[in-house]
Amino acid sequence: MNTLDNQQLQQMAHAVRALSVDMVEAAGSGHPGMPLGAADIITVLFGTVLKHKPSDPLWPDRDRFVLSAGHASAMLYATLHLAGYPLSEQELRNFRQLGAVTSGHPEVEQHLGIECTTGPLGQGIGMGVGMAIAERAARARNPEGIDHYTWVLAGEGCLMEGISHEACSLAGRLRLSRLILLFDDNNNTIDGRGSLSCSDDVPARFRAYGWETLEADGHSYAAIEAVLNEAKTKDRPVMVRFKTTIGRFSPLADSHAAHGSVLGAERAAETRRALGLETTPFTIAPGVTELWKSACSRNAAAYAEWQKNAHKTVAKIDEAQLEHLVDAYKRDAAGKDATATRAASGEVLSALTAGLPNLIGGSADLTGPTQTLTDSSVAFDDSEEPAEAPNYIYYGVREHGMGAVMNGIALHGPFVPYGGTFLAFGDYMKPAIRLAAIMGQQVIFVMTHDTIAIGEDGPTHQPVEHFSAYRSVPNLLVIRPADRTEVAEGWQVALQNGGRPSMIVLTRLPVEPVFSEYRKENLVAEGGYLVVKADGVPAVTLVASGSELAPMKEAAKSLAADGITCDVVSMPCLELFLEKSDAERGSVIRGKKVIVVEAASTPGWDRLVPGDVSFHAMRTFGASGKKDALVKHFGYDARSIDAAVRSRLA
């Protein structure tokens, strides 16, 4: 029921072009090339095909639109503004300025229509796959209330990134027919012609993943509309290749110089003239605002119908149920024997997945080793209408894809994704972990096989620098529990922190229990707390987490026997501890001397001068060998810890 003719669509697209150029000019920086090239595609999409409601950007059943090529942010902001989202002209004029929502690259603001943060290339494709998975999961749970598509607009850069392979291969395996990838093929990258560095037959590549592929002229409104509608009819994910001209209508058309260069006042004016528009910045042709508004009100009936059915917003996590499940586990765990914390995590997950239907788990081909699958797990397969509501993804050996897909699942809601791999392989998905933290999304990274204590797999599999690396990421909780009780509490913390991602770090091999008695309160939520409290002021406060806690407690005993009084602090989540008041922290860290014991490296600043806080830390990579041999070799058995403490106090 399209009522827009070519001329109208062109006017609408030209408004996007002009505003984009104006924004880049006003900012004095930015990327005009893709907005000028892809404006026709985004205009037809938003104006005729996308299921959306600009007055209710959070409508749960909206189509999702992801601008994976985040450098074209000006185009997105201009489009949202014109379409009637609450994104003002003033925000356009403040493009890229401190405090504006119109960041250099899109930062998630779903109430404005910005579905996710993009800019690091390829991430948007992965998040789009996650959103399409979440749509399927949501539809399986609520067939009447959910029925929409995910659209991803990406350039050649996104497709060159490895993450595009991982995510799109997975999408093919799962046959995500509600996922449509729009490839803006303008044959230019920053370095020059696309062919300078890439000669892929991209459609053939996607067919090899089991996708459908379509092609269209990215500047023909009729062709664009036809192909977008055709794409919706396929029973597989669809990649549509649009041939476009980067920097179209500007003097830099079809040149890689158009990608990230400010045109300058003269060329900007020339571009406006080529668009048939006045040269005054931020003006558009008469009637175009109305055209855009009218076009984007076309889903009113569908929206009203959806509302009539009064679908309620679903909470991601039932807090009371969570509390109950964790408490029951803790009661049951009290007094049990040594266990690997990964195994404890598997036990906790069994309880959680049975009681919390909005958890969506998975693993990057380490399902058994990371203990992420439970009796309640139902795997996604290649059906859009699964018999049972699925909640588990076999991600394959695709850590980076997993990370980005989890981000997409969280963004779509109402789900909390968790996914397992080895801590050392967190590196493979670091860009997605970072994005989860920047976006403040509740994503849970289950990272097993921590420290050299994994044993024989050797240095490539032994995380060393990862503790420092992840603790340095703002807005990410790194939770490293020491035994069953802390594992359960750690999961509770992760599930209660809706505004940030968590990483739960777990051992491969058994560690002795530290807390043998049931406790009601969640001490992991405190970040750190006293496990052994010396009489009076201790000579030293020993701080550790995870597998180092039990041997440190033992070392504290042998030290105390020689008159060296020690407090022992468990620090399962340093980030949460640092959020507490000075007084609260002071009541835990009582010693003037503090020694942190961790089988991990530091950035080295602590070694600049001898100070009151020191680290018993790794300075090399690990080695291949039996666990006990390695732990002793690198100095993390009780006796070595005892010696390390003495030498630092001497």
Add this chain to the structure above:
Amino acid sequence: MNTLDNQQLQQMAHAVRALSVDMVEAAGSGHPGMPLGAADIITVLFGTVLKHKPSDPLWPDRDRFVLSAGHASAMLYATLHLAGYPLSEQELRNFRQLGAVTSGHPEVEQHLGIECTTGPLGQGIGMGVGMAIAERAARARNPEGIDHYTWVLAGEGCLMEGISHEACSLAGRLRLSRLILLFDDNNNTIDGRGSLSCSDDVPARFRAYGWETLEADGHSYAAIEAVLNEAKTKDRPVMVRFKTTIGRFSPLADSHAAHGSVLGAERAAETRRALGLETTPFTIAPGVTELWKSACSRNAAAYAEWQKNAHKTVAKIDEAQLEHLVDAYKRDAAGKDATATRAASGEVLSALTAGLPNLIGGSADLTGPTQTLTDSSVAFDDSEEPAEAPNYIYYGVREHGMGAVMNGIALHGPFVPYGGTFLAFGDYMKPAIRLAAIMGQQVIFVMTHDTIAIGEDGPTHQPVEHFSAYRSVPNLLVIRPADRTEVAEGWQVALQNGGRPSMIVLTRLPVEPVFSEYRKENLVAEGGYLVVKADGVPAVTLVASGSELAPMKEAAKSLAADGITCDVVSMPCLELFLEKSDAERGSVIRGKKVIVVEAASTPGWDRLVPGDVSFHAMRTFGASGKKDALVKHFGYDARSIDAAVRSRLA
């Protein structure tokens, strides 16, 4: 001129199988599945096709063999042992034990035939592409002395990883006809059948990259030999898919359980019987050792011929020339105006690439922004016989591929690779950076656009946690120069450190010069040094690097004016500084109070208790805005630094 019949090859392959199983049994851990499945392939390759000389594993013109599927390490060790490399039976018996060279996953030991470290999946493919590129580069410089192939053996896991996309797409673009990828297609991953998570048409995917694809039965000796020889005749990179049975001849054949499970004594014995061998571990059939030795001596004539031409080992870097070039640049730079350190790096590289022919540069589609291309750069294209010796790679938007390719280039020699991207996008290639450090390879990562001071591109592009992350990597030099002089010295340090990788961190925008006068000595090589020395013992030592140094120096002035005496220390390379003696360090860090100023985050331990060392550090991600606005907002202009110092001394 194959003289081995099927029966002989089978005996040889069965010896590999038996020894691999024995090693895993002896260790009590490891991966028997792939050795049992791929033994026929590696036997035919080493026994009939590979150009190698086990008595001279470092022969520069040898074919390179990369076991990308590093978990099959037992197979590699068994093969090298049988082929006559100096890898003893005792080492096989010590598989996976502390101190043995036979690590759980292969650790590079080229003098034993272990070409590189593998285990993290997909890395071997990227390194193989790098080796093939290096072969082309070496042949262009030395057509008589270099003429060999690179063989990579990979499993489905390697091919699912995104890095395989990046590396293989690049290989297709460069038409690396000396690269042959052997795909051990056993249709099993850790989680189950390959089809559980992947439905790719792998050959079609590789054809989309411009590769040739071939197929063969991975258990037919004739078929394997024929296809390996055919692969060498193609004018493009070749992917050979071998259908194999994981865990062949064991009771776990064709089961994913065979991948990483110890068989156990009974099943191991059963496997040996199925192979027609005695059940005593580490025995092989009579005559098989001789068969292997004889087969692997077949390149004696080629080797002798090569030696006759007396090709000399080429040094990677001419030290005297390096010294000269850096010194000339420093003389010229003295007294010059403010510049972005990335621009200074471009200037230094112009001099270095003109004088050091074994540098091989490139960028992941950020050639201009990272200033990695110089007048001496000659790009690789799709020809195996380029008219000019190439030394520059347009990597495309493939950071991870770039990292692994650089590792491969360094491993092949005699080249030193450098490659540019933004510091924030180092995340994309972190697994390759880590591997460079583990392997101790001289790879230079040129990371521009550091800190929030890049300005408007916003938080996704602003590195925050990366300083801590990379400084925590053992064996990696993080060099962050403050001006032209330090940039030149930083490059010299990177090029003089042959046994480890370096990362040179650079600004996008201009910074004031700190050192206006020429100096002969390389102070960056000291790690850190006094820039401002107060009279007597200073109230505080201020430490910074890069763009924070100039404003900190200014802050020191305003502090001194109020009687707060400050030493100012430039710390361009913390790792090198920490390698110095206590006395040397003490002569630089003289104040009892130390404040480190860096627009980057820390892991947070420094905030545990107030100590003598404190950090003026980031605790959040950045924001989009103009540089000056951001630098002020986050507190890194001179005035904010002054205030931060006062508050910490109060």
